[in-house]
Amino acid sequence: xxxxxxxxxxxxxxxxxxxxxxxxxxxxxxxxxxxxxxxxxxxxxxxxxxxxxxxxxxxxxxxxxxxxxxxxxxxxxxxxxxxxxxxxxxxxxxxxxxxxxxxxxxxxxxxxxxxxxxxxxxxxxxxxxxxxxxxxxxxxxxxxxxxxxxxxxxxxxxxxxxxxxxxxxxxxxxxxxxxxxxxxxxxxxxxxxxxxxxxxxxxxxxxxxxxxxxxxxxxxxxxxxxxxxxxxxxxxxxxxxxxxxxxxxxxxxxxxxxxxxxxxxxxxxxxxxxxxxxxxxxxxxxxxxxxxxxxxxxxxxxxxxxxxxxxxxxxxxxxxxxxxxxxxxxxxxxxxxxxxxxxxxxxxxxxxxxxxxxxxxxxxxxxxxxxxxxxxxxxxxxxxxxxxxxxxxxxxxxxxxxxxxxxxxxxxxxxxxxxxxxxxxxxxxxxxxxxxxxxxxxxxxxxxxxxxxxxxxxxxxxxxxxxxxxxxxxxxxxxxxxxxxxxxxxxxxxxxxxxxxxxxxxxxxxxxxxxxxxxxxxxxxxxxxxxxxxxxxxxxxxxxxxxxxxxxx
RNA sequence: GGCGAGUUGGUGAAGUGGCUUAACACACUGCCCUUUCACGGCAGCAUUCACGGAUUCGAAUUCCGUACUCGUCACCA
Numbered sequence: 339x340x341x342x343x344x345x346x347x348x349x350x351x352x353x354x355x356x357x358x359x360x361x362x363x364x365x366x367x368x369x370x371x372x373x374x375x376x377x378x379x380x381x382x383x384x385x386x387x388x389x390x391x392x393x394x395x396x397x398x399x400x401x402x403x404x405x406x407x408x409x410x411x412x413x414x415x416x417x418x419x420x421x422x423x424x425x426x427x428x429x430x431x432x433x434x435x436x437x438x439x440x441x442x443x444x445x446x447x448x449x450x451x452x453x454x455x456x457x458x459x460x461x462x463x464x465x466x467x468x469x470x471x472x473x474x475x476x477x478x479x480x481x482x483x484x485x486x487x488x489x490x491x492x493x494x495x496x497x498x499x500x501x502x503x504x505x506x507x508x509x510x511x512x513x514x515x516x517x518x519x520x521x522x523x524x525x526x527x528x529x530x531x532x533x534x535x536x537x538x539x540x541x542x543x544x545x546x547x548x549x550x551x552x553x554x555x556x557x558x559x560x561x562x563x564x565x566x567x568x569x570x571x572x573x574x575x576x577x578x579x580x581x582x583x584x585x586x587x588x589x590x591x592x593x594x595x596x597x598x599x600x601x602x603x604x605x606x607x608x609x610x611x612x613x614x615x616x617x618x619x620x621x622x623x624x625x626x627x628x629x630x631x632x633x634x635x636x637x638x639x640x641x642x643x644x645x646x647x648x649x650x651x652x653x654x655x656x657x658x659x660x661x662x663x664x665x666x667x668x669x670x671x672x673x674x675x676x677x678x679x680x681x682x683x684x685x686x687x688x689x690x691x692x693x694x695x696x697x698x699x700x701x702x703x704x705x706x707x708x709x710x711x712x713x714x715x716x717x718x719x720x721x722x723x724x725x726x727x728x729x730x731x732x733x734x735x736x737x738x739x740x741x742x743x744x745x746x747x748x749x750x751x752x753x754x755x756x757x758x759x760x761x762x763x764x765x766x767x768x769x770x771x772x773x774x775x776x777x778x779x780x781x782x783x784x785x786x787x788x789x790x791x792x793x794x795x796x797x798x799x800x801x802x803x804x805x806x807x808x809x810x811x812x813x814x815x816x817x818x819x820x821x822x823x824x825x826x827x828x829x830x831x832x833x834x835x836x837x838x839x840x841x842x843x844x845x846x847x848x849x850x851x852x853x854x855x856x857x858x859x860x861x862x863x864x865x866x867x868x869x870x871x872x873x874x875x876x877x878x879x880x881x882x883x884x885x886x887x888x889x890x891x
Numbered sequence: 892g893g894c895g896a897g898u899u900g901g902u903g904a905a906g907u908g909g910c911u912u913a914a915c916a917c918a919c920u921g922c923c924c925u926u927u928c929a930c931g932g933c934a935g936c937a938u939u940c941a942c943g944g945a946u947u948c949g950a951a952u953u954c955c956g957u958a959c960u961c962g963u964c965a966c967c968a
Contacts (some may be wrong), residue, residue, distance in 0.1 A: 383968045451962085474909055483966090499893060500964060528966050551895070564966040572968050595895055595963040618897085632961085662916090670915055670962060693897045694961070701903060701917045711930085756930045816926070823926095832926080850926035862928035874913080 339474070343514040348471040351478060351519065351529075355465050359814065362462055365582045366451050375408035377493040377585045379414040379443065380434075380857040381575075384426030388433045390633055390697075391590060391620050396439045397660045398588050398617060402686050402825060403442075406808065408585070413578060414446030414455040417568050427455075429842045433643045456574050467529055467576055475534070475606050476562055478527040480510040480520045481708040490754055499537075502530065504556040510559060514551050529563035535602055543597055546615035546687040556598035572599055620663070621694035633697055633771055640697060650710060650725050650764030655709040659702045665689040676712065676755075677790040702716040706762035715749025718767065725764040733768050740775050747774040750864040758864060773858040773869075784859045784888045792889055793852035797826065801849065806875060812867045816846075823849050858886040 339347065361840065369377060382392060401718040403410035412434070414427055425431075431446050434827050438846055443449035451461055470476035478685035479502070486502070490610035493500045499800065510532060512520075513736040530556040544867075562573045567578075579587060594616050606612045620633050639649075646656050657680055672678070710718060719737070726734035736882050737744055748771065751758045760770055772778045772786070805822045823846040829835035836847035857878055863869060870878060 381968085385968080415968065477912085486965095495892085497892060526966095531967095546898070553895070554893095561966050568966085569941065570966070590962095591896075592962055592968095597895090615894095621961085662903085667915090669903090669917095670905090673916075697902060698903045698917070704917060708928095751930080754930090758929050760929055767908090818965095819926075845926085847926045854927060860928090864927095864929075866926070 339511075341472070341474075344472050344474055346369075347514055347517060350472065350518070352468040354462050355461060357465060357467060358463075358470050359465060362465065362581060364662075366583070369409065371409070372407050374406055375585075376402050376406040377409045377411075377583055378403045378582050379411045379413050379579070379582065380439075380446070380589055381413045381578075381589075381664040382430045383396050383415045383418070384423060384430055385421050385431065386423040386426050388430060389635060390643070392640050393433075393439065393643060394523055394620060394663065395435055395588055395590060395661055396434060396619055398615075398682070398685075399435075399662055400439050401661075401664070401680070402489075402586065402588065404681065405685060409443055411440050411449060411451070411582065412441040412447060412454065413582070415455075415571065416446045417571065418454045419457075419566075419568070420813060436647060436653070437643065437656070441462055456569070456578070459570060459574075459578070461811060462581070463563065463577055464567065467569075467573070470531075470606070471529070472560070473606075474530050474531050477510060477512070477532050477559075478517060478520075479507075479530045479559070480512075480525045480527045481509060482797065491728065501558045502560075503533065503537075507559045520633060526565050528561045528565055531562050531603070531606075533557050533559055533602065534606065535598070540743045541598060541601060543601060543614070545597075546613055547618075547690045548594070548616055548692055551594065551597070553598045556602045558599075560599055566571075572603060576607055576609060579612050580607070582807070582856045584612050585617055588615045589615060591618055615690075616693050618691050620697050622697045638697070638703070640699065648729060650722075650729065650766075651706060651762075652709060652764070655706040658705050659710055661685075662701075662705065663691070663695050666691065672706075672842045677756065703762050709758040710761040711757040711759045714813070715745050715747070715752050718734070718748045718761070719745045722764045722767045726768075728763070730768065734815075736775050736778065738815040744774055745871055747771055747864075747869070750868040755762055766843065773863070774861070774872075779859065779881070780884065782859060784885070785854075786860050787855060789855070789881070791860050793855055795856075795882060795886055795889070797849070797881075798852050798856060800826075801853075802875065802878060806870075806878075808871045808875065809869075812865070816866050817850060856882050 369375075372378070380392075380399045381386070399410050402408070412431070414430075417428070427445075434440070435632060441447050443451070443454075445452075447453040447454075467476055474552040481502070485508075489502070489506045491498055491826075493506070507530070508528075533556060535557040535878050537554045538557045540552050541555055542550055544550055560572060561570050563569055575587075579583075593614075597614065601611065604610075606627075621631060622633050622638055634809040639645045644845070645651075646653065658672070661680050661683065662672070665683070668683055668685075668689075671683055697755040713721070719741070723734055723737045726737060747766070761767055770809050772782055799817070801822050805818050807818060810818075824830050826849075827843045828849060829842040829845040832845045832847050849863065850866055854866055855861060857866070857869060857873065873881075
């Protein structure tokens with residue numbers, strides 16, 4: 339086909355486009371950003387629920403854009419109508435918000451590079467494709483599904499590369515008359531790339547994470563525009579990321595094998611190539627089979643986005659975990675810098691895992707504990723209340739009614755450089771601190787007690803009535819407990835008791851244990867003095883009463 | 892099958908030719924601290940980096956081959 343003919347063909351195929359390429363190029367000028375600013379984007383396909391892997395890649399988009407003073411935008415990639423799920427888009431934007439992953443531009447966020455939904459950009463894609471046709475780099479292909487299937491079969495038998503290329507691209511060099519004939523017959527068609535590549539030549543690309551990768555040049559006539567005039571992912575990616583001036587495409591590594599195609603597309607469209615950062619999938623070692631596989635929403639609760647909120651895991655703790663997955667040196671840095679947060683850390687692509695990143699539930703749990711340990715009692719209280727308001731309304735009421743005491747309980751052993759680590763999620767607060775709220779404690783009625791001993795109520799009452807003094811310091815208080823222990827035939831320290839076990843009934847620890855069990859209903863608790871001080875003598879005595887009922891039930 | 896990537900302890904991983912008798916964290920075990928638990932401290936936990944070969948004075952690190960795992964080869968993204 340001559341250039342004249344291609345021009346004619348382009349006009350026949352796309353008669354109604356309002357603009358030309360230059361129009362769009364001018365519409366979306368270069369962004370005015372500081373040097374080194376990264377423009378990243380998250381491009382979800384609205385197919386329903388969100389996977390941890392998606393969240394991770396969006397998280398990376400956000401941190402890299404943020405730390406470089408760039409832009410992170412959200413683009414809805416809904417070019418496939420068949421995959422559309424009712425409410426899918428709303429679900430995605432909602433989940434992102436819920437996870438505190440906030441784009442600073444894009445769908446529902448606005449910006450000067452929209453529309454940010456691909457189904458609203460069809461005309462733009464077609465404009466570029468029309469130009470490609472004029473330049474002889476794209477052509478209409480009328481091959482039927484059957485024809486495609488049959489060349490694939492042939493290729494499989496011949497053990498050659500599968501796809502539409504070379505001699506298999508039968509419509510590649512159709513004459514204008516032939517195309518017109520097809521059109522007259524109303525034959526359906528797609529627009530294919532007329533790939534200028536040579537598979538015998540190599541290209542080398544530099545992935546920000548994976549480093550240098552070599553591929554044969556791309557030589558297949560990939561589909562650019564589908565039968566319905568809608569673009570394929572590849573075309574949309576090239577055009578959108580060019581027009582929106584994305585600098586870094588961070589995406590899952592299932593895309594690395596399409597790098598040659600994308601690279602070629604950028605080249606023939608005359609676009610400055612984007613930098614790619616292909617992140618490894620989040621995997622898990624299957625507990626049953628021992629093999630490594632991708633996280634599965636069906637088998638692994640962590641894979642689904644809903645899980646975290648529902649089970650009361652703080653979003654910030656998840657961010658912390660994503661950050662430790664994202665950069666291998668983050669964890670160490672975070673442990674050394676007690677007072678710093680994620681945004682203080684400088685992430686870099688070369689600290690990202692190249693192979694699969696394994697999800698370590700135990701480590702995640704520990705990170706959650708660390709998160710809580712660094713929060714003040716009041717912060718823990720507020721966050722827990724906030725969570726309970728939607729996920730445990732009854733508990734939320736109890737929390738509100740017991741605010742000041744609850745904060746005191748949650749603050750025990752929080753000051754100082756070595757805070758307790760006993761909570762990993764909001765629902766743990768309810769479990770671990772049930773003794774803090776009278777009505778809960780009464781209901782629980784020592785059901786949490788996991789020992790088999792019964793304790794001397796008279797001894798405890800004697801102590802409470804005659805020796806208890808909560809107006810002194812912790813140390814003085816404990817000295818009085820020691821005094822009381824000695825008087826009653828208990829050793830003042832466990833060491834002493836160990837030396838002469840026969841001369842004592844037990845040691846101070848035993849007295850404390852009795853107190854602890856009656857007051858908290860369990861063998862383990864935070865500092866006893868602090869608990870007693872918050873409760874006060876009256877409540878303590880009531881609990882001893884309750885214990886009496888428990889023993890005699 | 893073609894193309895591409897990965898393979899370091901119980902786990903997540905650091906490591907880019909000598910500073911590695913393989914960091915750090917999680918888990919586990921022991922001891923210490925201690926009124927319980929948690930926290931914290933100390934110690935233990937890979938004589939070895941999938942396997943075979945090559946290069947080198949020297950390799951977990953470079954090269955070649957083998958095995959296994961993963962991704963991809965759609966008018967899905």
